[in-house]
Structure formats: C-alpha cells, structure tokens
Amino acid sequence: MNKIYNPTPDTWSTLLERPTKTVDDIEFTVKEIFKEVQKKGDLAVAKYTSLFDGVSLDNYEVSQEEINEAIGLIANELKEAIQLAKSNIEKFHAAQKTDRVIIETTEGVNCWQEKRPIQKIGLYIPGGTAPLFSTVLMLAVPANIAGCNEIVLCSPPDKNGNINPAILYAANLCGVTKILKVGGIQAIAGMTFGTESIPKVYKIFGPGNQFVTVAKQLATQFGVAIDMPAGPSELLVVADDTAVPAFVASDLLSQAEHGTDSQVLLVSTSKNLIDAVEKEIQIQLDLLPRKAIAEKAIANSKLIYVENDSIALELINEYGPEHFIICTAADDFYIDGIENAGSVFIGNYTPESAGDYASGTNHTLPTNGFAKNYSGVNLDSFTKSMTFQKISKKGIQNIGKAIEIMAEAEGLQAHKNAVTLRLKTIEDEK
C-alpha cells in the first residue's frame, strides 16, 4: 500500500488523481446502436438483446405472473430486510419535500416557486451475478414520492430470459410501473427514443458499465436528462487515534471490493493509526471472496499522513470524495468544514455500507470529483422547479417603470411596449 507522509500542496493534484479511461472506441459502437434503435425500434432491440444477452424474447415486458413468481422465490428474511431499508429510504426522502415558496416581492407582485414531478422516469439496473436490487429502492422510492407518473425499469435478461427475482421483488414493491427485460446500450437508446415496447422517458437514472455510461451521456444529446455523470466508486476516510483500526480497514475493503478501479483513501493525523489499519487490511483481505478485486484496488489505495486537521480538511475538499467517513476527535470540525462530498458517515458505528443499503440516505452519489458541482440523487432529482407569477394592476404600476427603463437600456423595445400598453390602459381607466 502507498503511504505518503506530509505531501506538500503542490503535489496534491497528482496525489489525488483518479484513473481516467478513454471512451473513444466505445463511443462509435454506442452511436451506431442508437441510430439503429431510433430507426428500427424493437427490431434493433431484439438484435442486440440476442447479440449481447444471448437470448431471443417475444415479449420484453415482465408480466404480473413473473413478478408473482419472483415474490415467491425470495426468502422471508431478505424480504424483511428490503422492507426495512425501503421504510428508512422513504422516511428520509419524504422529509425532503418542500412547500410552495410564496412571496410578494413588491405590493401586487406575487411570485411563487413549486416543484412538480418529472412525468416519465427511466431506471437502469445492471444484470450480472450481483443483482443491484438496492439501487431499485434508491431510485424507485423517491420517484414514487415525487409523484412521477411513469417509472420504467430496464434490466438485462439472463440466458433464460429472466431478470433476477430480487430486482423484480423490489421493483414491484416500490411502484415501478413497467419492467422491461432490456439491457445495455439498447435499453438506454430505447428509453431515449421510445420503441414499440419501450416508452420514451424524460430522465434516466442508474448505474452501469462503460457502455451504459457512454450511452447515458449520448442520451443527453437527444434531450433526455440523466442523474449525473458516472465514474468509479470511491471512499475517503479521515481517522485518528479515536478510530477503531479494524473498522476503518473493513470500510476501506468494502469500497475496494466494488472493482479494481475503486478509489480508496485514508487521511490521518496519526501514523500509528495508518500502520494499524494497514495491518488490519492484510488480515481481513484474506477472508474475502472478492479478494482478487479488492487486492488490486487496495494496491492503488493511498494512506496519507498530514500534520493536522486543517491540512486534512483542505486536502479532502480538494478531492471531493463520493463517500466520506469521519472518525476523529474533531468530527464537528470536519462536518462543518466539508465543502465537497457526496455522503458523509460519522463515527465508529457508521459504516459506508449502512448508507449503501438501509440507513435511508441515497447511495447514488457523485463520484470522480463531481461532488464539487453535483448533488447525489435526492427527492428533487425527480422533480423540476417551476415559477409562477401573478401581478395586479397595482403591481404592474409599482414595477412597470423599472421594467421599461431596463428593457430600453437592453434595446428591447417590444419588451418595454408590453408594459407601456398595460400602464396606459390603467391610466385611461381612471
């Protein structure tokens, strides 16, 4: 593991560099499939489902029968776990509802702001060996609270033409309105253009491999919004001698098992803690089934010693971690001072995996430094803010002159006229 002591600020940007990937090759493939799905609809979807998923389907939509069957397949203890998680996610996201903001800015000038649901939402859930049903919860629950009308979920079928039952169970539980057995680029293209089977949506959410990531980027060029730009998952822990080294090691490893490109950083004002965590990692690593993956990510991880909390905070804000665990004697200093982070986990008993599954916070978070300028998924991600205004005669008399002067100064005479005409009518009525 890489230990770095007291790095000088001029080395931070290199030290904190994330692995970058080139997507040029992928882009061509993605564009071709988009063109084909736009032109041929389900025919193209069928072609690529056969090519990439190795299966031919007569019907892409999951039937109520299939859902019922899936429900029967899920162990009760998993059902209960999912229900507990759902309940917490619901509570936290429902609390994010905001009232209409109403204000009379000048007498007779009433303005208000309101959030209304994005009507058509698409969720992408990857397939494969690890069925990400937790992501179904994280996306469908707030979409439902927001009042989105259509919530479409696409996930690739396996060789037998099925979607993992845990995904179906969660989707059904959380109010997804249509579940489709379509994966990869063809799913994103389908939700972008609409096909005979796949509804066109206004915003696409969810994780995916590089192909899905590039496809989501491309979708934005066709007027579809996406949750946020993607990148490899990452965790930064700041810890001192008040932290339990075994806990810190377990958190770093839980991040590391996501993929070989996962980013794992420990920042500490204690060299002892760094050494202790390093030892614990070796012990715990050997016991992991995904050891091969975690080992590679850990090899690229960095354990950074700095002199004091102020320097640590500055460095952390420069990085802007997706997940940020604070376990120090100065927790409040970090809580108050953190400017850029996706989700923050505080204290010895708050592992990142709590937020990944069941505490109630969302696990779809900005990575790759995007915590500097993007929010994690939250209730507002499923709404858009609209403004309204209603001005009385008195109101336009109060602000009309200012509008006329400003419009004239900007050279927009017709803007001025729209006010002048109204003011004149009010004068004439007198």
Added chain:
Amino acid sequence: MNKIYNPTPDTWSTLLERPTKTVDDIEFTVKEIFKEVQKKGDLAVAKYTSLFDGVSLDNYEVSQEEINEAIGLIANELKEAIQLAKSNIEKFHAAQKTDRVIIETTEGVNCWQEKRPIQKIGLYIPGGTAPLFSTVLMLAVPANIAGCNEIVLCSPPDKNGNINPAILYAANLCGVTKILKVGGIQAIAGMTFGTESIPKVYKIFGPGNQFVTVAKQLATQFGVAIDMPAGPSELLVVADDTAVPAFVASDLLSQAEHGTDSQVLLVSTSKNLIDAVEKEIQIQLDLLPRKAIAEKAIANSKLIYVENDSIALELINEYGPEHFIICTAADDFYIDGIENAGSVFIGNYTPESAGDYASGTNHTLPTNGFAKNYSGVNLDSFTKSMTFQKISKKGIQNIGKAIEIMAEAEGLQAHKNAVTLRLKTIEDEK
C-alpha cells in the same frame, strides 16, 4: 401567420416541432480552441480575443477604477431600476433557502440532508449591442445568496477593450468577485481549464450564441457542470375572450424580437380572440425598431384553435413551453394542470417582460422542451445537496442485520463484514 384549427393529437408533434440546428461544423472549431486554451492558457486567450473581438489586452481583469468609472456613467434612473429588480430577485431567491432536513429513520440512525454552495461559479454574459445586465442580476444575486465563494464573470470586450458599463455596474452591485474581459469559446474554455488570468470554475451559467452553447456542452466533458442545455427562447400564450388582444399581441411580439428563431405560440378556445390578436400584431409590429427580426419570428408563429381547455392543456404539456402566459376564465385549471413549463405568467397584467426583469423570478429558464426535465435557474442551482449520517451502537444493532442480509444477497461480502465486525464488538463489550 399560421392559423391552425382543431389539430388532431397525431399532428401535434409536427405542429409543435422546434427548429433544429446542426452544430457539427461549430463543434470542430470549439474543440480546437479548447485544446489550445488548455495547452497555452492566456496566450491562446489573447490570440482569440484579438481574432474574434479585434482587440489586444494587457490585462483581462476589470480594475476597480474601471468599475468606478462605469458606475459614474449609468443614469440614476437606470440605477434605481436595477436596484428595484435586484431587491425583488433577492427576496424571491432568499425565500428559496431550505433548512437542514433531519430525520431519525430508525432509533439510533440519524440522517440529514444539507445544501452547501458550489464554491466556484462562472457567469458568461454576451457582449454586443444589447448588454444583458439583467442576466447578471439573475445569476449573481442567487449565487451570492447561496454563498458561492468565487463568482467569476466573463464578457467580451468591445473594440476599445471595454465591457458595457451597465454590466459592470450590475456585476459590482451583485457581488461578482472577478470580472474578466474575455468572450466566446475562449472564455468558456478558460473557465473550464483555468489560465493564468481566468480561474477554473465548477459550474458555468449564462446565455450565448451557438459557439458559446457548444462550448458549454463541451465543458461538461471536462467535469464542469452547466446551468442547462440551451435553445431558442419561446413563449406560449393560452388566452380566451377574457384576455385583452393588444396585451397578448404585445407579449407575443416581445418574445418575437429576441431572434428570428424565437418560438411564438398562441393557443385559444376562441376564434375571435385569435383574429383580434392577429390584427393587433400587425398594428404593433410596424412600430418596433427590431421589426425585421420580430417579423420573421412572427411569420413562423402559430395561432392554434382548440375546442376546449382540456385539449389545450394536453397540447401545452406536450410542448412544455419556456414561458407560459395564462389569460383565461379558467386560470386555476391551467395553473393546477401545467406539468411542463419554465415560468408561468398569470392574468392580463402579468407580461412576460415582468419576469425577464423585475418581478423577482429568474429569467434563465429551460427552453426547447427541456421544461419536461430541467428546472429553471433557482437558488438550488448554486448549491449541491449533501447527506450526512451518524449511527449509534443501538442504531447499527437495529439495522445491521438487514444490511448484512442485503449485502450478502448482492454478493458483497466486505460490505457485510463492515457491519458484522461492529456488531460483534458491541456483543463482546457486553
């Protein structure tokens, strides 16, 4: 003008089509300039400032002296108008502040959501004959309320190396921290990468020509966020016999004078109203200094008659107008039912120009159908939402088992371990 009576729903998408532009040619130029600015910094900025703006500058930053001079040049009545507008914009956007959302989702599991400012903001304000100082207000005022640390403004210099005094006055009044005489692609590239003179920012706001629009899109590929995708400005008015035809005409014309590609639509359940508005447009058009522009936009405009308010609302939601004026006997029906619109103006005395300048609502709004999935600029545009969680021993005992079960079902053993270790430690302490 194009009058359409009772269009059938299957013709709506063609009827409501917006003009599309190809940006392929521009893209190449923009990419080249980005590369050069990234590599050569101020040298490249100087080259393109000389090429596009026809001026060589020793110093891009506007000095306090220049600002003071500009303040002296602005007429008092314009200053007062700007101050009134600023005050209303401030009131409306300050009211949008939200409290920390705190919730104990399960006993011992405390989660909260907080909005923190995006630290570095870039504003782009176009130059030319019409100085858009109103846009300075619309962007700098909420940035300031949000608490953004750096607010950089770029605007192209004129041939004498100056920025319009009204822009400088507004920028200074609204707390812009640095004003730079840099325009076009080189300004957006400069704020994306940072140069010796131009600070790198995290999010870029503001309007611009096609070059600026494409440059902002490209900036997102380098990790910079932007306010929203751009398109030609548009207005849809729904009006019936309760509307004053002259007022409706003046609003349609104020939209039409923006540019020949402006979108202007009138939807009505009254053929009389449509005819009366058409006549009024001809009368008012002749008096406009920007007649040539407005005339072309009006020629492409559409006056659409529909049988009843329900059909009108459905058609309007399909379009998703940037600006939406409601002037009917059924105002509440439209207010409640509108799903997709940027900003809504209600009643005979609420011209769109009120919202453009001084009512307090923001005039940076989603156009081109983006009202379906994007918010207009508001206070939240300058913040990002972060989540926090602190779990007690009791808390992890309450949700730990659910996390273990879910992590295991997703095949993520290290995620499970992070919880198991903690639960075991609590058990051992007993």
